[in-house]
Amino acid sequence: MLPYVFRRLLQAIPILLAVAALIFVLFSVIPGNFATSQMADGRSNIDAATIERMNQQFGLNDSLPLRFAKYVGGLATLDLGDSFRTRQPVINLIGERLWPSLQLALAAMLFAIVIGVPLGFLAALRPGSWIDMFSMVFAVSGLSLPMFWLGLLLMYFFALTLNWFPSFGYGDGDPRYIVLPAIALGVSPLALLARTSRAAVLEILHADFVRTARAKGASSYRVMRWHVARNALVIVLTTLGLQFGSVLGQAVVVEKLFAWPGLGSLLVDSVTWRDIPAVQGCILTIVLFFLVVNIAVDVLCAVVDPRIKYS
Amino acid sequence: MLKKLAFTTALTFAAFTLQAQAQEPRRGGTIRFTAPYGASFVSNDSHVSNQIQDEIYGYALHGMLYKWDAKNGKPVLDIAESVQVSADGKTYTYKLRDNALFHNGRKLTADDVIWSYTRIMDGSKNYPGARYVARIVGATDVQKGQAKEISGLKKIDDSSFSMTLTDKADPGYFLFQAQTAILPAKEAQAAGFFEKPIGLGPFKFVEHVPGSRMAFERWDKYYLTGKPYADKLVISPMGEAAARDVAFRNKEVDVSILGSTQYVAYKADPNLSKGILEVAEVFTRNMGMNPTFKPFSDKRVRQAINHAIDSELIIKRLVRDKAYRASSWLPLSSPAFDKDAKPYAFDPEKAKKLLVEAGYPDGFEFEWTATPNESWGVPIVEATIPMLAKVGIKVKVKPVETSALGGVVVGGDFQAYIWSNTSGPDTLTALKCFHSSTPRSSCNYTTFKNAGFDKLIDDASNEADTAKQLDLLKKANALLQEEAPVWFFNYNKAVLAYQPWLHGLQPNSTELALQRYEELWVDTTSPAAK
Numbered sequence: 001m002l003p004y005v006f007r008r009l010l011q012a013i014p015i016l017l018a019v020a021a022l023i024f025v026l027f028s029v030i031p032g033n034f035a036t037s038q039m040a041d042g043r044s045n046i047d048a049a050t051i052e053r054m055n056q057q058f059g060l061n062d063s064l065p066l067r068f069a070k071y072v073g074g075l076a077t078l079d080l081g082d083s084f085r086t087r088q089p090v091i092n093l094i095g096e097r098l099w100p101s102l103q104l105a106l107a108a109m110l111f112a113i114v115i116g117v118p119l120g121f122l123a124a125l126r127p128g129s130w131i132d133m134f135s136m137v138f139a140v141s142g143l144s145l146p147m148f149w150l151g152l153l154l155m156y157f158f159a160l161t162l163n164w165f166p167s168f169g170y171g172d173g174d175p176r177y178i179v180l181p182a183i184a185l186g187v188s189p190l191a192l193l194a195r196t197s198r199a200a201v202l203e204i205l206h207a208d209f210v211r212t213a214r215a216k217g218a219s220s221y222r223v224m225r226w227h228v229a230r231n232a233l234v235i236v237l238t239t240l241g242l243q244f245g246s247v248l249g250q251a252v253v254v255e256k257l258f259a260w261p262g263l264g265s266l267l268v269d270s271v272t273w274r275d276i277p278a279v280q281g282c283i284l285t286i287v288l289f290f291l292v293v294n295i296a297v298d299v300l301c302a303v304v305d306p307r308i309k310y311s
Numbered sequence: 312m313l314k315k316l317a318f319t320t321a322l323t324f325a326a327f328t329l330q331a332q333a334q335e336p337r338r339g340g341t342i343r344f345t346a347p348y349g350a351s352f353v354s355n356d357s358h359v360s361n362q363i364q365d366e367i368y369g370y371a372l373h374g375m376l377y378k379w380d381a382k383n384g385k386p387v388l389d390i391a392e393s394v395q396v397s398a399d400g401k402t403y404t405y406k407l408r409d410n411a412l413f414h415n416g417r418k419l420t421a422d423d424v425i426w427s428y429t430r431i432m433d434g435s436k437n438y439p440g441a442r443y444v445a446r447i448v449g450a451t452d453v454q455k456g457q458a459k460e461i462s463g464l465k466k467i468d469d470s471s472f473s474m475t476l477t478d479k480a481d482p483g484y485f486l487f488q489a490q491t492a493i494l495p496a497k498e499a500q501a502a503g504f505f506e507k508p509i510g511l512g513p514f515k516f517v518e519h520v521p522g523s524r525m526a527f528e529r530w531d532k533y534y535l536t537g538k539p540y541a542d543k544l545v546i547s548p549m550g551e552a553a554a555r556d557v558a559f560r561n562k563e564v565d566v567s568i569l570g571s572t573q574y575v576a577y578k579a580d581p582n583l584s585k586g587i588l589e590v591a592e593v594f595t596r597n598m599g600m601n602p603t604f605k606p607f608s609d610k611r612v613r614q615a616i617n618h619a620i621d622s623e624l625i626i627k628r629l630v631r632d633k634a635y636r637a638s639s640w641l642p643l644s645s646p647a648f649d650k651d652a653k654p655y656a657f658d659p660e661k662a663k664k665l666l667v668e669a670g671y672p673d674g675f676e677f678e679w680t681a682t683p684n685e686s687w688g689v690p691i692v693e694a695t696i697p698m699l700a701k702v703g704i705k706v707k708v709k710p711v712e713t714s715a716l717g718g719v720v721v722g723g724d725f726q727a728y729i730w731s732n733t734s735g736p737d738t739l740t741a742l743k744c745f746h747s748s749t750p751r752s753s754c755n756y757t758t759f760k761n762a763g764f765d766k767l768i769d770d771a772s773n774e775a776d777t778a779k780q781l782d783l784l785k786k787a788n789a790l791l792q793e794e795a796p797v798w799f800f801n802y803n804k805a806v807l808a809y810q811p812w813l814h815g816l817q818p819n820s821t822e823l824a825l826q827r828y829e830e831l832w833v834d835t836t837s838p839a840a841k
Contacts, residue, residue: 030712030715031711031712031715031718031719032711032712032714032715032716032717032718032719033718035718036714036715036717036718036721037714037715037717037718038361038439038717039716039717039718039720039721040713040714040716040717041361041362041363042594042730042731042732042733043594043732043733044361044439044442045442045744045752045753045754046442046717046721046752047442047750047752047753048721048750048752050437050441050442051721051752053434053437054437057435057436057437085353085354085359085360086353086354086359087354087356087359087436088354093521096521097521097522100522100523152553152554152557155554155557156557159557159561159563160557160560160561163561166561166563167554167557167558167561167563168547168549168554168557168558168563169523169524169547169563170520170522170523170524255350255522256350256550256551257551257553257554258554259350259522259523259547259548259549259551259554260522260523261351261520261521261522261523262522265350265351265522266350266351266521266522268350268550269349269350269351272349272713272714273714274714
């Protein structure tokens with residue numbers, strides 16, 4: 001197993017490099033740079049000499065391949081460069097934001113798993129019932145609702161009308177602050193998990209080995225616990241991995257809306273101000289998180305289902 | 312119309328001032344402020360950022376040489392108690408306050424001021440405040456690495472120093488921003504200083520949770536005895552207007568800057584409308600015309616555009632009255648604003664006539680660069696398209712991102728652009744942007760060139776008598792209107808909604824979100840009164 005994990009981690013390197021290269025190219029194509037973005041407020045007049053000095057300070061006058069080579073050289077020593085905006089090492093900025101982002105991602109996924117998976121199982125066990133209808137309506141709605149709009153609805157209903165939760169902010173360890181952003185972020189994976197669980201359980205319920213188990217006189221509980229749930233779990237885990245991995249990237253909108261101090265809000269501000277090192281750092285972290293979560297899920301699948309072997 | 316607007320504004324200010332004075336300030340409680348221009352603060356180092364977002368906390372933490380007196384619309388001394396000006400108006404000698412103490416209890420000295428300004432001029436760092444400090448003699452030598460000290464700054468003793476400027480100007484207009492904050496020289500050079508920075512401001516730094524909040528507590532030894540009133544101050548960056556709206560209505564924050572949609576909703580609400588502060592900010596929304604594009608080199612064409620667009624209709628319908636109609640460049644809050652000047656009348660017939668005289672009887676087509684901004688971007692341009700079409704002018708919209716607009720304009724890569732540009736608070740500085748010696752990259756974006764205008768500005772620069780100078784500037788502003796280098800659209804009306812328990816807000820025309828926190832206080836009805 002360990003050589004497999006090591007190999008997968010090695011495979012992540014070219015992916016990260018490709019992402020870094022893509023960001024470099026994108027930012028060299030779109031108009032504007034950090035120096036000129038400083039004038040956006042209409043009150044900061046920056047003369048040509050200052051723009052030139054800033055471009056020089058941040059190495060923006062170098063050719064794209066040279067800048068990329070320098071960046072990759074830095075990456076090798078975990079140096080993500082310094083942020084143009086804050087003049088601080090990007091790795092420090094990410095360090096400050098990673099834990100709040102992880103907290104939010106974990107809370108959102110917990111919400112999605114605790115509700116989504118049982119909902120999918122129940123719907124599959126009673127196909128065509130009201131719970132099946134409800135779970136599928138919920139799943140379709142959850143997948144199609146724009147996150148920003150859902151967040152606003154939650155704010156208006158649970159913060160403004162019912163006054164159950166604060167509408168924004170990180171709080172001082174007060175768990176009430178994470179509830180609304182976690183729900184806003186968790187609804188989409190919840191919907192997908194519910195749908196996937198339902199489909200997986202339905203399929204397995206009709207499998208030969210389940211029929212055989214029942215014919216052998218196994219109790220419903222035993223059939224569900226040992227035959228259906230274990231087999232469905234692999235499919236659910238794979239979906240979970242994909243969702244968990246991408247939730248950090250999806251959090252951009254939610255973090256900005258709820259003033260949650262995670263990577264997403266850092267990324268938005270960095271894009272606005274053309275802070276290329278910070279953008280790169282944030283995106284690479286999100287990509288790395290996605291890769292690591294999916295490797296972990298692969299390992300977990302092998303633990304759950306002994307038939308899966310990685311050579 | 313403008314008279315009416317100015318009168319209404321004055322009445323609002325007066326009513327607001329009276330209301331604030333009617334109650335005795337109360338000590339204690341927490342002020343819960345919002346910073347509406349982004350999802351985070353850039354840095355704990357106020358010298359690093361040029362964004363208003365960071366100035367919002369800078370006013371709590373730091374003292375500057377000057378501060379903006381919002382009620383009287385002029386700069387006043389902050390950390391200095393007196394100043395003497397030389398006969399030539401270029402050398403200023405300051406006596407620092409004896410009771411100005413940094414948050415570690417150490418007394419402010421002239422060395423701190425000199426060190427702070429020298430730091431800002433570090434050429435390898437490109438701090439944004441350098442454009443202000445550069446007006447001190449020898450500052451640019453430090454920036455270029457040709458000197459280690461700013462020759463125009465001389466320490467006289469621990470509590471006084473002199474400052475010589477490169478030109479005759481009132482330094483109060485450019486040394487009140489938080490980008491020119493005075494830091495403690497020795498302490499600021501220590502490693503880790505900016506993790507928990509100290510300054511001279513009314514509030515001490517407590518913590519910064521990046522992307523969430525910055526918290527402060529009262530500095531008991533602030534130089535203004537008895538101030539600040541509040542025990543604590545929490546500033547939350549909240550870039551999303553809708554989220555701010557919910558937080559404000561839910562009484563989680565004490566203030567919120569309003570956009571045009573919310574402005575209408577708040578005005579219509581009987582409760583929320585009681586807590587609205589409106590100010591004509593020193594920003595002029597305009598369409599700059601590039602004279603290298605042949606039609607725009609003719610004054611009559613530029614005037615025709617000003618006549619062809621129904622600015623009032625756009626302000627009413629699209630900007631929802633969250634702006635004041637512009638007559639020329641200088642805004643309502645400028646002392647040189649001419650209340651009797653009439654803006655260009657909406658007169659398509661006159662516009663057509665001017666176009667015929669200029670040799671464009673069939674009109675022409677031009678490319679208009681615009682950002683997505685709702686108050687001075689693509690939506691506004693789209694509204695003008697049918698108006699301009701009626702006089703034969705076709706418009707091709709060229710959308711750009713807000714952060715790219717500055718680069719496009721400075722590079723001269725446009726036929727026309729729409730922007731919101733600063734037009735104050737210093738009238739002379741604002742008008743100098745149209746002086747022919749000012750390059751496009753500095754702020755003469757339309758490369759305006761007019762000998763008569765240049766003379767008026769030069770005379771105003773050399774005039775010692777304030778009243779005479781003001782008269783010259785009024786004439787220059789009138790000439791600018793006549794020459795119409797831009798379409799004069801509107802002056803920004805900034806709107807701040809505040810909770811009924813918050814008092815002491817100031818109508819700051821330089822930027823309404825920038826408040827002197829030492830003047831603010833909360834009464835016992837605040838949810839954070841304790």
